[in-house]
Amino acid sequence: SQQGEEDPQALSIQEGENATMNCSYKTSINNLQWYRQNSGRGLVHLILIRSNEREKHSGRLRVTLDTSKKSSSLLITASRAADTASYFCAFGGADGLTFGKGTHLIIQP
Amino acid sequence: DTAVSQTPKYLVTQMGNDKSIKCEQNLGHDTMYWYKQDSKKFLKIMFSYNNKELIINETVPNRFSPKSPDKAHLNLHINSLELGDSAVYFCASSQGYRDAFFGPGTRLTVL
Numbered sequence: 001s002q003q004g005e006e007d008p009q010a011l012s013i014q015e016g017e018n019a020t021m022n023c024s025y026k027t028s029i030n031n032l033q034w035y036r037q038n039s040g041r042g043l044v045h046l047i048l049i050r051s052n053e054r055e056k057h058s059g060r061l062r063v064t065l066d067t068s069k070k071s072s073s074l075l076i077t078a079s080r081a082a083d084t085a086s087y088f089c090a091f092g093g094a095d096g097l098t099f100g101k102g103t104h105l106i107i108q109p
Numbered sequence: 110d111t112a113v114s115q116t117p118k119y120l121v122t123q124m125g126n127d128k129s130i131k132c133e134q135n136l137g138h139d140t141m142y143w144y145k146q147d148s149k150k151f152l153k154i155m156f157s158y159n160n161k162e163l164i165i166n167e168t169v170p171n172r173f174s175p176k177s178p179d180k181a182h183l184n185l186h187i188n189s190l191e192l193g194d195s196a197v198y199f200c201a202s203s204q205g206y207r208d209a210f211f212g213p214g215t216r217l218t219v220l
Contacts, residue, residue: 037150
């Protein structure tokens with residue numbers, strides 16, 4: 001299976017703390033993307049990192065990619081209550097995106 | 110303006126029925142997709158459609174069929190609905206194989 005594995009499955013932290021989620025995959029990829037899904041809503045694209053990139057920033061988000069270890073991490077700094085959601089990594093390919101199982105993040109006020 | 114829209118948002122129907130979910134994107138993207146999200150939140154691609162080329166996930170039953178009347182639409186038809194088809198179905202679009210824009214989802218419940 002090309003499906004990714006995300007770790008942890010669930011994470012609960014205090015508002016203001018940093019949240020780190022990890023994603024591992026098995027095959028070679030063109031790019032890796034992170035999406036957020038609020039409860040009962042569709043997915044929202046957060047950030048895309050290409051296979052030849054090692055780190056990318058977008059606001060409070062920082063994504064790293066280690067192709068030798070086939071892993072990526074998403075760091076959300078200074079978390080807010082509104083960051084509570086499920087976060088999915090996804091791998092770009094010719095037949096569409098393959099998603100990981102997701103990390104459910106809860107930010108406690 | 111809504112980028113990717115789906116109708117209906119909720120669909121409750123009896124086992125054995127045939128139903129359709131519509132999807133439209135106004136982003137000018139050349140690739141559209143259907144994904145299924147099960148009760149455990151696992152997202153699985155069902156179809157991708159690019160320039161009249163359809164790529165089918167081999168695990169999808171042939172009761173499911175996508176129909177694309179034009180580049181902006183990719184509708185999902187489901188025949189002989191089964192209990193296990195209950196899930197949330199997401200339509201998405203992208204330009205090539207880059208970041209995808211998702212619709213709000215259609216929650217299908219088969220009774």
